[in-house]
Every structure is written in structure tokens, then in C-alpha cells.
Amino acid sequence: METDTAPPANRLLQAGAYALAGIVSVAFLYPYWWMLVSAFRSTRAIMDSPLRLLPERFDLSILSGISNIGGVPLLRYIVNSIGITAVSTLLSVAVTALGAYALTRRPKLPGFTVLRYGFLVTIMYPYMLLVIPVYLVMFKLGLLGTYAGIILFLALGPIQFFLFEQFFRKIPGEVIEAAIIDGASEAQVLFRVVLPMAAPITATVALITFLLNWAQWFPILVISKTPDTYTLPVALLAMNTELGSNFQGIMALSVITTLPVAVLFLAAQKRVMDGMASGAVKG
């Protein structure tokens, strides 16, 4: 209905709908604003007026206050976050795409059903409680305290598997048969026919995996032996747990932890929201 010609009752209803959606959105976004403003304000100033909408002055002096957290330079946490997230994302996409493809193309091969169930059981196991025995496994494999251990553990995830599986199931059998009749080997079918078709879903999976792995903290904390392998969220948690905590520094570190993924999400929001919705619908 056109709003200009709508009867007054509808106009009122519409105003109410906008007001409600507006209030909820502001409430959801306010924590970001408060975090950002607090990162520029001294603890003293925040205690005096917690609601101030703009900082007294803009300066980045707090960055020198958190240039070293728990004996490790801030830069190292940033590099760890980028490196661990990027490598585990690439690995996750490659491993899950190949695995989901094989399990979808030939579900009845000996061992494949068992593997599928093994995977489904794994993702249903309470994650934080799985991480604890994973500590023992990492110890036995000699991977405790290593980047390799962290990256390998982060490479496995349910939504990645479901998105690929859902996509591979929808590929018409004729497309693959035609390629095989033309003399393509199974490897050629995968790399020349299927994967090029899968480029958009691969991008979606990569994006979602990056966002999810950037946020990971518990497995990284458990597998790490020292803060040298911590990522930003783990460093933030460590800083938040300290007594007599540096409030302004915590807010600044929260901003640094949140900003990259917020920007990435806003740049690719449709892909992320559609992907997460359809990955869940399968799950």
C-alpha cells in the first residue's frame, strides 16, 4: 500500500512499527557506541558521566597503554588472530569441500556412513566439554602450545559441512554423468566441473568460517601453553579477568577485536546472513 494514500489508522500503525524497530535497533547498537566512546575516555571520566555520547577528546593514547598485554605485544595478538583465522579458514574450506563432496557423491561406500555419524556426533557434543579431552589428544600428539594444533582444531565445523553438502546434493546427476561420458576422470569431474560451479558457495563458506574462527577463544586458550599463541579474544578475556583491570584498555581491545569482523560483515552482509540461514536449515 502507498503510504501517502493510506488511511490514518495505517499511518499510525506504520509509525508505531518504525518506532518499535528503531528502539530495538538503537538498543542493539548502543553497546558498540558505548564501547567505542569508552575507548577514548579515562576511567575517571566514565565514572563521572557514563552516558556521555561523545568522548571529551579524541586521541589514541590508550594504544600505548595496551601495546603490551600480559608480556606479549599487542601486535603479536593481532598477527596471531589474522594468521590463525586465515589459515584455519583456508584449511577448513579445502578439507570440508573435499570431504562433503565424497560423502555426498558416494554415501554408501564402506566406512562413509560411519564417518558421517562420527562427524554428526562430534558436532552435537557440548563444544566446551569436547575441548577438554582435546587437550589430552593434543598432548599425546605433541601439538600442545603449537599453532598447528590450534589451526587443525579450528578447521572442523558443522555449518561449513552442511553448506557444502546442501550444494553438492543439488548438482544434477546428468552434469556429472555427461562429463564422465566425455571421458573425464573423477578428479577432473571435481576440479573442472564441480568446484567451478561451487565458487559462490565456497566464498560464502570461507566468509562465515572466517567470522566464526575470528571469534574463537576457548580451544585457543586450552591448546596454548603461553600467551604467545593467544588471539585477540583470548587476550581480551585474560585482560578482563585481571584484578584492578584497566577499563579503558579493555574497551579499546574490544574495539580492536570487533572492528575487523564488523567491517567484513557489513561489506558482505547478504552473503553472510543468507549463508548462515541456509546452513542452519540443513543442520
Add this chain to the structure above:
Amino acid sequence: MTTTMETVWHNRIFYLFVLPFAVLTILFGVWPIVLSIIVSFTASATALRPSPTYVGLANYAAILADPAFLASLLRTFLYTALSVAANLSFAFGMAVLLDSALLRHGNLFFRLALFLPVVTPDVAGYVVWRWLFDRSFGAMNAFLDLAGLPEFAGLTTATTAMLSLLIAELWHHAGFYMIIFLANLSIRDRALEEAAQIDGATRGQIWRFVILPQLKPAFIINVVYALIQFLKTFTVVVVMTKGGPNEATNFVSYYAYQLFDQGRYGEATAMASVLFVLVIAISLTLYRLGDRESS
């Protein structure tokens, strides 16, 4: 007639494709779970030795006789029930609002505002909420004061601490449930609604008999996801309350983790098994229910 070995050899390329996935699933999924179940049958003090002492169901008996564990389990159920109800009704309400023709302009902004917390690292989000609720720093009480409303005790009393966690988690998760509802709403058959309207159905009847039945998939998925999500509540406790005040927010995952931290491996893994069985039983029951309805 081909033997199993021949089938495997003939399809070796597929085994090659699946190998890395299988290795990761076994090393970091199946093996730790099996290990965890084995440890739950051993005496904690010997659990990590090469030949541990097996104690049968003693750990399970011990946790079921532990009033703190039972209290924690009850608390987890209560929190889960409240959170599932709050998150899903909020998400459903917002989805219906954002799906309506009333909000055609600026719709994307509202969706982004509600979904941004889903991709925000949970530690960062909960850290900010922890301080928002703080009595001397927080914006929450300053705002209530400004509006002339009574003070909110936040993380300092039992009831308000649980409520605070619920609010912070709703902020983090509700956007996800909302987009599932929105996706389902957008694929519904609108012709049915027009037909019902022509037949003289009221708005309420259309919702009750035409729209809601079509939203069953979203409801089932969301209920399963939310139940699993809140039964496992952990990060928000670590960041905001550490189980306090006075154990008021000490849910099963956190309690099990505390025991593990104290070296009580047998009991901790027994708790993990209990939670695991609960999660599996709930998801299977609900999926069966959903499958039977849709087939």
C-alpha cells in the same frame, strides 16, 4: 561379485578426497569423545596414567548424589527454558515486524542492527555487557537513573545476574533465530493468504491456520538450535559472572569445567556425558517430530 576391498580400491579417489576430513573428525572429534567417555569410568587421580583404575559407574553415582551438581542442572534447565522462550518470542516478533509491508524503507538497517551481534566475537560483546551492567561504571544504571527508574542490581544479586546473562545472550543470539524466521516467512505461499482473505478469514485466522503451519520448519530448527545453545551456556558465564554471585549462574558446562580445572577428571567427564545424552535426546526427538510431520 565384488568384495568390499575391490569396492574400496575401485573408489580410491573418493577415499583420498575424504581422507583429510576423516583424519580431523577422528583426531579431534571421535577420539576425544571416546577418551572422555573412558575417563568418566576411571578414578580421577589415575585418569591420565597409562593404566588408570576403572571404577565403573562411581563417577556417575557421585555426581548424581552431589547436590551442587543437581542444583546446577536444575539452574541450567531453568535458564534454558527462559532463554529459549525469550529469544524465540523476541526473534519471532521482530521477524514478523520486519517482514511486514509497514517497514519497507530502511528494512536492511534494522536487520543489520539485529544481526551484527551474531558475528561479533562473543567475548568482546559480553565484556562490554559486563561493564554496561556495572554499578559504578555502567551506562545501564546511569540511564535508569536519568529515566527516574529504580536501580538494576545487574550481576550482584542472584535473580538479576541470571537476567543480565539472559539479556546479553539474547543480544548475541536472537538475530540468528530472527533470520531463520525471516527466511521461512519469505518463502511462504502468499497466494494462500489471499485465498483465505477472499473466503472471509480474519487476520487472526489467517495467522493461525495459514501462516503459522507454514513456519513449522523454522520453529523446529530454532527450538533445536536454541535448546542446544542454552543448555551449553558457557562463555557468557566465564566473561560476566564466573558462576556467581553465590553459584546463581553456575550452569552445568561451567561447573564441569571447574571440576576439570581442579583435576576431578572423572566427575567432569561424567557430567559431559550427561549433558551430551541430554543434547542428543532432545535434538533427535525434535527432528523425528519434524520429519514425521513433513513426510
